[in-house]
Amino acid sequence: MKIKRSNAYSMATVIGASLLFVALVSAAFVASDNVLERLTVLFVYVILAAMWNTLAGFGGLVSIGQQLFFGLGAYATIRLADFGIPPFVAVLMAALLVGLLSWPISKFMLHLKAAEFGIGMWVLASVGHLLVNLDPLIQGETGTSLISLNVYQIETRRVLIYLAALISMVGLLIGLFYLLRSKAGIAMQAIRDNEEAADSIGVDAQTVKKWFFIFAAFGTALAGALWLAQASSFQPKTYFSVQWTAYMIFMVLVGGIGRFEGAILGALLFFAVETWFAATGVWYLVGLGAVAVLCSLFLPKGLWGAIESRLGLRLIPVGYQVTDETLKSHKP
Amino acid sequence: MNKRNTPKYWFSKWLVPAMTAGSLVLSGSLMAADDDTINIGFISPRTGPLASFGKTDGFVLEQARKALADGMTIHGKHYKVNILDRDSQSDPARAGQLAKELINQGVDLMLAISTPEVINPVADASEAAGVPTLSTVMPWEAWYYGRGAKPGQPSPFKWTYHFGFGAGEFYKTYMSQWALLETNKKVGVMYPNDADGNAIRGALVPRFKEAGYTVIDPGAYETGTTDFSSQIAQFKAEKVEIINSFPIPPDFAAFWRQAAQQGLNRQVKIIQIAKTGLFPADIEVLGSLGPKIASAAYWHKSFPYTSTLTGQNGTQLADLWEKESGEQWTQQLGATLSLLDAATEALKRAKSPTSRSDIRDAIATLNVTTIGGKVDFTSGPVPNVSPGPIIGAQWVKGTGKHKLDYVITENVTDPNVPVTHKLLPYNR
Numbered sequence: 001m002k003i004k005r006s007n008a009y010s011m012a013t014v015i016g017a018s019l020l021f022v023a024l025v026s027a028a029f030v031a032s033d034n035v036l037e038r039l040t041v042l043f044v045y046v047i048l049a050a051m052w053n054t055l056a057g058f059g060g061l062v063s064i065g066q067q068l069f070f071g072l073g074a075y076a077t078i079r080l081a082d083f084g085i086p087p088f089v090a091v092l093m094a095a096l097l098v099g100l101l102s103w104p105i106s107k108f109m110l111h112l113k114a115a116e117f118g119i120g121m122w123v124l125a126s127v128g129h130l131l132v133n134l135d136p137l138i139q140g141e142t143g144t145s146l147i148s149l150n151v152y153q154i155e156t157r158r159v160l161i162y163l164a165a166l167i168s169m170v171g172l173l174i175g176l177f178y179l180l181r182s183k184a185g186i187a188m189q190a191i192r193d194n195e196e197a198a199d200s201i202g203v204d205a206q207t208v209k210k211w212f213f214i215f216a217a218f219g220t221a222l223a224g225a226l227w228l229a230q231a232s233s234f235q236p237k238t239y240f241s242v243q244w245t246a247y248m249i250f251m252v253l254v255g256g257i258g259r260f261e262g263a264i265l266g267a268l269l270f271f272a273v274e275t276w277f278a279a280t281g282v283w284y285l286v287g288l289g290a291v292a293v294l295c296s297l298f299l300p301k302g303l304w305g306a307i308e309s310r311l312g313l314r315l316i317p318v319g320y321q322v323t324d325e326t327l328k329s330h331k332p
Numbered sequence: 333m334n335k336r337n338t339p340k341y342w343f344s345k346w347l348v349p350a351m352t353a354g355s356l357v358l359s360g361s362l363m364a365a366d367d368d369t370i371n372i373g374f375i376s377p378r379t380g381p382l383a384s385f386g387k388t389d390g391f392v393l394e395q396a397r398k399a400l401a402d403g404m405t406i407h408g409k410h411y412k413v414n415i416l417d418r419d420s421q422s423d424p425a426r427a428g429q430l431a432k433e434l435i436n437q438g439v440d441l442m443l444a445i446s447t448p449e450v451i452n453p454v455a456d457a458s459e460a461a462g463v464p465t466l467s468t469v470m471p472w473e474a475w476y477y478g479r480g481a482k483p484g485q486p487s488p489f490k491w492t493y494h495f496g497f498g499a500g501e502f503y504k505t506y507m508s509q510w511a512l513l514e515t516n517k518k519v520g521v522m523y524p525n526d527a528d529g530n531a532i533r534g535a536l537v538p539r540f541k542e543a544g545y546t547v548i549d550p551g552a553y554e555t556g557t558t559d560f561s562s563q564i565a566q567f568k569a570e571k572v573e574i575i576n577s578f579p580i581p582p583d584f585a586a587f588w589r590q591a592a593q594q595g596l597n598r599q600v601k602i603i604q605i606a607k608t609g610l611f612p613a614d615i616e617v618l619g620s621l622g623p624k625i626a627s628a629a630y631w632h633k634s635f636p637y638t639s640t641l642t643g644q645n646g647t648q649l650a651d652l653w654e655k656e657s658g659e660q661w662t663q664q665l666g667a668t669l670s671l672l673d674a675a676t677e678a679l680k681r682a683k684s685p686t687s688r689s690d691i692r693d694a695i696a697t698l699n700v701t702t703i704g705g706k707v708d709f710t711s712g713p714v715p716n717v718s719p720g721p722i723i724g725a726q727w728v729k730g731t732g733k734h735k736l737d738y739v740i741t742e743n744v745t746d747p748n749v750p751v752t753h754k755l756l757p758y759n760r
Contacts, residue, residue: 033461034436082480133525133554139478141555142448142527143424145456147480147488154462231428232456233479235449238425 005181005317013315024166028159036162040230042271043165044223045251047172049263049270051219052248054176057258058185059212060192062114064245065121066220068128071240072098073221074228075132081148082137088164090148091229095222102217106210122242129240143235146228161229168226172219173264179215180260180318184208192258250288254295256302260316265304369412370404370685372675373434373442375454376668380422381580384611385446385469385664391653392668393417399642404676406685413676420450428453435461441679441691443467445671446664448474448527455479455492464692465492466678468671468704469630469664472498472717473535474527487715491688493695495674495707495718496667497630499535501745502722505628506536506604507543508744509724510574512755515601518546520572522563522587525552528578528607536576548572555580560587564594574602581608585617592621601757602626612660612736615727622727622736624758629725631666631704632740636748639703640673646703660734670704677702705746721746726755 028036048070055061076094081087105124112120133140149157179185187208190198199205228234247270255266273291277284299306307313374393378386393415400413416434420427431442431454442465444454451467456479458465467475475494481487510519519540523529529552540547548570550563564587567575577584584605591597604626608614615622633650644652649669650661679685682694696715699708709718724742731737739753 037432037436130554136530139474139527139530140525140552142452142474142478145452145479147459150459150488150490154460157460231425231453232460233424233428233453235424235453238423 007314007317009313009315010317021166021170025163028162028166033158036158037230038271038275040162040165040226042267043169044227044230045247045267045271046264047169047219047223047226048244048248049251049255049267050173050176050260051216051223052245053252053255053257053260053263054179054212054219055216056249057252057263058180058188058192059209059216060195061110061209061213062118063121064118064242064249065123065125066216066248067240067242067244068121068125069098069102069217069220070224070227070244071125071132071236072101072128073224074234074239075135075138075236076221077225077228078144078146078234079135079137081146087146087148087229088160091164091222091225094225095218098221099214099218102214103210105217106213110206110209110213125240125242129236132236132240138234138236141235141237143233143238145233147232149229149232161226164229165226168222172222175215176219177260177316177318179212184211185318188212250292252302253292254302256304256306256308259302259304259308260318261308262302262304266302269303367686368410369414370441370679371437371439372413372415373431373439374415374417374445375420375427375430375434375443375450376417376445377422377447377450378419380420382420382422382447382449384581384613384662386419387611388653388657388662388665389417389445389668391656392665392672395642395644395649395652395669396672400676404679404685406680406682411685413679420454422449424449424453428457430454431457432461435463439463440686440688441466441675443671443675445469445668448478451475451494452479455489455494459489459491462491462688464678464688464695466671466675466695467492467494468496468674468720469667470494470496471502471528471531472496472719473531476714476717478527478531481714489716491692493709493716493718495709496720497628497722497745498713498717498719499532500713501719502532502606502628503536503539504744505722505724505742506540506576508742509604509626509628509755510545510602512741513601513757515573516571517544517574518548518570518572519574519576520548520550520563520567520570522550522560522575522577522579523552524555524579524583526555532578532606545574546570553583555583557583558586560590561594563587564591564596567591568594568596568599571599573600574604575600576604578607579605581614581617584608584614588618588621597621598759600759602755603758604628609727611662611664612727612734612738615736623729624726624756626724626726626741626755626758627738628722629663629738629740630720630722631663631670632723632725632738632749633661633666634740634750634752635666635703635705635746636750637701637703637705639669640700641676642669644669644703649703660736663738666704670702670707673702673704674698674700674707677707705748721749723749724755726753728753728756 073094076097077090080090080093187203191205251266251270252263256262376386376389403412418430427450442458442463444451444467446469448470451470455465472494523533537547550566609627633646635646638645649665653661677700678694678698683690699710705721707718712718726741727736740751741755743749743751
């Protein structure tokens, strides 16, 4: 018997992912405007799904207030840009600042359990929304715009935003990958499966949860700042809307909660559904809800969970795999 | 086993990328650019909380499409004109997304109408993509400064243009309207915490004071407030006789019903509202509290102008709407048509009406009279803006087939508009 981390699939995935990355970078210079803009949106969705999955899937922290960090990321970008900081620097600084802010928030929020934590985050998101409204720069619900981006040529600007989103997504996914493979990641998954048991074998639950919470806050804030860069307009009501968390939940539930690949698959599915059906208005939302309900009833592990358990397929090696190759090799 | 033959391999390697690619192709190829067709994007709120603004747009667009059925001949060349209208669903994020979609479908000119929630995101998306954009129906200060322009600095906007009323016009109109009645000159103001509210508070309150009015301002309230008793108590204690408010319709209905329960309505001579009270339905819901509420109109069917696009005058347009829909005319009819008037006039003047930069240059030097009055970008207070009229008006008990009539009581911002009625005190 042998315990290993990677297999032939995961090697293929690494090569495939690297090739895809190179292809996406070169796409920045050849693809049409529309493709670039849609891909930017897709990258933000992947970030959102992966970040919510980090919290809920790996950490067992079901938050319905992640729009707090999404909105704050965008707001901080507007504020920093108003101080004269170049927009792309402001995007990164904003995400870092929100990550920093999430540290004191984690201090008290992580003492709440399960539903209390979920609702508590929503309350915090609403408080954050109202506080942002008080800033005269934002002008209440009307909001304002990130006009400092207008200094770039239109083509340059589109490519820069695309590349920023691509690099952010890849950076966060790689970060998450190593986080999950680290000691903290294993501890986190132990806490998710049974907090008391994990505690009894010496896992420091609070510290581990705190780091996952901060990581998810940073990533979600970066997604908010990137969304602002591609949309230009900031209206508090839009950015602090619970719909963002609803989208994250949809992507993760349908894709496969607690699976690294699941969040990415969920984001791709959501993106495809949105592209094809968003024009149908209310029925699109009803359909999204119905799919999420059906998935949680019949595919509790999501699409990727079903694929994984039927086929034993694992593309991204975040856990350990037990194989019986050595046993076989001893047989004549 | 060769893993290429397993379904999982095909799923992960081909199906997902193929779906994604499919979505991208589908969203990109709906409309190919055509040299002989001018494509105009038009975004307005047709459903959702702002639906009363967009209600008449389908009808006005139908008039425009009829007038453009044979296309336009510009500098001797014939063009088909295609208007792509979209519903923002009153959602700013949706408005921005629709604008991007239309831009990627290759529109030559973008139009956006009614409220910052529609216009600002569309203008931002167009500015980012270099598409000429024309808009109307929101205070221009909230459009210009609200999107981050700074007073005294050069305009940061190269592609977006806006015409219509602003705080300066409101000031003139209110001074003219309030002087029509004898009052104690005490004004209670109810401005919410949003772009309109803050722009108006900053621009109007100091000038009201200069003009000799005492202003009682209980402070900005958040949109969606349901209890206004402290403001009402303050207005009663200060004996205000004029109230000025810029609320959204549900907030005003809540405020004014509570005011009536607490007897504030009996001391008020002028209740002057904007943003709500633009359409008959806003006032009808107030029942007996509705008549004699004063308002200000960006268009009225007795405006003495003709549409450059359809040739209709205000009365013809309003009558046709009433005949076709069976409902009372609204000021949005003329506003929407004035936007289409200005847009088509700009196209006529563009060197090439399918070149985005030529259309932009034509808008920047546009000076025409539409069904809504003058649109002149050559002499605005800031570049990109052409201020327009806001006419003092009042809702009164209907004399004809409608429950309420909307009558003009003053015309300082456009003296060509005829004044037909005297302003009636609310509490008598």
